[in-house]
Amino acid sequence: MSAPAVFFYLFGAAAVVSALAMVLNVRNTVAAAMSLVVTMISLAVVYVTLEAHLVAALQILVYAGAIVVVFLFVVMLLNLRRDTFAPSRQLLTKGAGVVLALGVAGAFLQLVPQALPTVQEIPxxxxxxxxxxxxxxxxxxxxxxxxxxxxxxxxxxxxxxxxxxxx
Amino acid sequence: MNAPQLDMAAIAPLAFAAFGALFVLLGEVWLTRRRTNEHFINAALSVLSISFLGLSVYCAGAAFSDGTTRVFDPANPMLSLDRFAAYSIALIGIASLLICFASISYLPQVGINHGEYYALLLLSTAGMFLLVGATDLMALFLGLELMSIPLYVMAGFDRRNLRSNESAFKYFLVGSFASAILLYGIALVYGVTGSLGFDAIRAGFPPGNPIGIVGLGLLVVGFAFKVASAPFHQWAPDVYEGAPTSVTAYMAITVKVAAFAALLRLLTQAFGPVTASLSDLFWVLAALTIVVGNVMAVIQTNLKRLLAYSSIAHAGYLLIGFATGTVEGYGAVLFYLLVYVFTNLGAFAVLMALAQGGRDCDTLDDLAGLARQRPGLAALLTLFALSLAGIPGTAGFVAKFFVFESAVASGQTVLAIIGVLGSVVSFYYYLRLPVQMYMSEAATETPRRHAATGELLVLAVCAVVVLFLGFFPSHAPGVLGAVRALEWARSSVAMLY
The missing domain is CATH 1.20.5 (Single alpha-helices involved in coiled-coils or other helix-helix interfaces)
Known part of the structure; x- marks a missing residue:
């Protein structure tokens, strides 16, 4: 496996893991926002391995920079407490969310390989x-x-x- | 490297509306430096918007009678001005223009006369012009967003009113959610076809591909949110109730025309043969929307909520045309939209003319005793309510007749029966308006203001169209009747194939 491919899979996995960390970190909104930063930066690295350098730079500037700062501002202004999100109310939502997410993921893993068109060479x-x-x-x-x-x-x-x- | 060959005539309506917004923004600054009379500034900006919208409508009218298709960038087609786009643009442009006329006196009455209103209205209208002319999913999505974002703000334009704030926020959340679903659908369709242009999608869409079908389904769901079709309608009553009446009118009327027209073009041009498999989906959507809209409207006491459920029910009748999937059905949809615009605009214009002293007229009780105080307005509201219900002799009847006829002709008899039964239920709640106006008296009598010139103009135009299309459905030579208008609609749809 070539070096770009190693980076692609490594940071692809990092993006998925940090995205999960963001969603699961319901109690601590700042930690969730920081996980989002990790997702954004991992995606930027994925773009670099795909030769899309400008998109990678914009990804860092716009998403990891500007947008996350706005998120943090909102978190700060709302002044959320830990008990704002009581776990009891969210159990059903969480369960339904996990089932649906697994269902969609399963369907796509099954469908994508047979349904995607062949990829063209990039100029x-x-x-x-x-x-x-x-x-x-x-x-x-x-x-x-x-x-x-x-x-x-x-x-x-x-x-x-x-x-x-x-x- | 050679420069692209751009046909500026194809974007003329869009450009007039968009640049009109810039002129309004600058004009407001320029005028406030020189004049202190707020009413004068408001009227001047409204007239400025009306003239730009008039130019757009003129371009669309010229393109419609010309009948040729103009593509903005033939090498990379994204926007075209053809008969179908011209018909929809003219309809949306006229509706926006009339709403500007009615807003001249409405905005000061409820104390929200800020010039940004007209700029946002023009930007949103420009988005709709792009939406109905888009032949590329990217242009379609941008048009949808340019239409929606100013609307979110306009819904919250009455900033001191909590209801208006709630309306804006709800609309923003649901609207963003709908846009995300639509975007997901676009991504999946792009994934299987490798292109965003309608023609390329039509050529490259693999019929049995499950991901493609999921993408198409998500696109339809995104549009179902925008037109407030059941089961994606829950936002509409709250949003329509909280927004200022002129904005409610604008949302209820133009958005529906733009979204239905864009969906129609998308289904025929991009998914042509695949669309037949969606017939059952539209059948369910139409039946559900008709039932939910009409049944829920019965129990409303707030006029704007009542009209919201009524507009949901009308979305159901329009979806019948989509369930048929024939040129006749789609033609009936376009004609229905024409009637829908003028009938609803008339009803909302009466409500706008009744707003005074910072208060909207929005409950059934507010109408009590109107027939004695303002007999003209009461008679007009009765006319528009009858047309919404579809009483023979009004345009609403002719429109419903064409839709149900196309449904029966394509074998969807059960759906036509559901539609007729829904209309029967709708008589009950539409007739509550005249009953309230003519048969009950207000507990405390407040003197009502006289309707302003702009409102009278809008009411006159709407009443003439509603009566004319209702009374002259015949095909007499040289006479502009409903059949002639239906022919326009059919020829607009036929060119999409």
């Missing part, structure tokens, strides 16, 4: 900044511009809902 400049730029501004110029309007809508919305005085 040599895949994932480079030039290729990403060309894709963004030429092939996907419409979604790119629409996304900017989407962000504008989100900004205006945040101001409308949160500004102290709207005059």
């Amino acid at each position: 040599p400049d895949f994932g480079s900044y030039a290729a990403v730029g060309r894709t963004l501004y030429r092939d996907f110029v419409l979604p790119f511009e629409v996304t900017s309007f989407l962000l504008l809508a989100a900004i205006v919305g945040a101001v409308v809902l949160a500004k102290r005085r709207l005059d």
Whole structure:
């Protein structure tokens, strides 16, 4: 097994384990958020092994950086206590969740190998900044511009809902 | 490297609405520096939005009568302006435009006249224009989000009102959940076909592939959330009740048109032959939605909740057309949407005209004695209620007739019978409105304001359309009747194949 493949499986497993740790760490929200950071960074490494370097950098900047900071802010503002999540209320939910998750995982493990199309070879400049730029501004110029309007809508919305005085 | 050949005419309606939002945002800043009269600023921004929406509708109308298909980027097709898109854009554009007219006096009455309202409305409308013209799952998803995010904010626009806050938050949570389900469906479809474009999916979709079927099912569930079809409808009454009435009208009317039109295009263009296997799924959704919507509407005392359940029931009638899976059925759906827009808009416009002094008119008791105080508004609300119920002589009857006819013609007789029985139940709760207005008196009489010009205009347009389509279903030469409108709808659907 080549070195990238070793890293791929190693960090793939780390992503799954830390994602589970995030979901199971119901009592301690800060620990859950930190597990999320581990998931994000592991995914970034997976992207690197798949030659998608720009996506890996964005993953670290946006998800592991900005978004987790926002999560921590919310955790801090809500000031959750340990007994906010009483275990008795969650037993049924947890049980149903585990059964459903196992069911979905089983179905996919069975279905994916027979149903996926063959993977194409990636072009040599895949994932480079030039290729990403060309894709963004030429092939996907419409979604790119629409996304900017989407962000504008989100900004205006945040101001409308949160500004102290709207005059 | 050569530049892509872009056809700007294909995105003209979308661009007018989106850039209109920028002008509204800038215009508000510019006007508040120079004028202090809030009502003037509100009216000016509304007129600005109306003119941009008017341009969009004009472009769509021109594209519809032209009949050609324009693709924004032929090398990488994601958005096209064809007959179907033009029909839907015109419908959504006219509805948004009329809501802007009615908002001129409604917003100051409930004390929420901030210019951002019109900017958000235009952005959301731009999202709907993208949604109905999208021929690529990425554009479809972006359109859906651009439509939804401003709507979440608009639902909470009355910031001091707890109900409005609750409405916004519920809508945001359920809407994000629905978007996630839809996105999962998109991911699975991409997984089995390796492409996001509708044409490529149609060519590369393996018929028996279980993952593909799961993906298609998740896409349908995502749309079922957006159109509030049972069993994915629970959010609708709470959200419709809490939002300001003009926003409720906008959500109930335009979102339904955009989501149904996008689903129709997705099923015919991307999944053509596979769609037949979904007939049973739509059968169950339609029957369940009709029953739940009509039965729950009977026990409501809040007008907005009543109209919410009524709009759920109407989603059920629309789903009958999807269960048939024929061109006639889909054509009947598009015609039904046309009637749905004007009938519901009329009903909501009456409620908007009755809001005053910071209070919405939203309970059945608020209607007591209306016939004596404002006989015109009472008569109009009666007309729209009768059309919603589907009394002969109104557009609502013709629309239901076409849908049920297409169901019977394709062998779905049981579903048509369920629909007719649902309509019979609906007479009960729609007729409670005239009974309340004409036969009971208010305990304490408060003087009601006169309806403003904008509201009167909206009411007049809606009443004319409802009566005209109801009274002239015939196919007389040169006369624009219901049959002619149905032909427009059918020709729009037929070009999708």
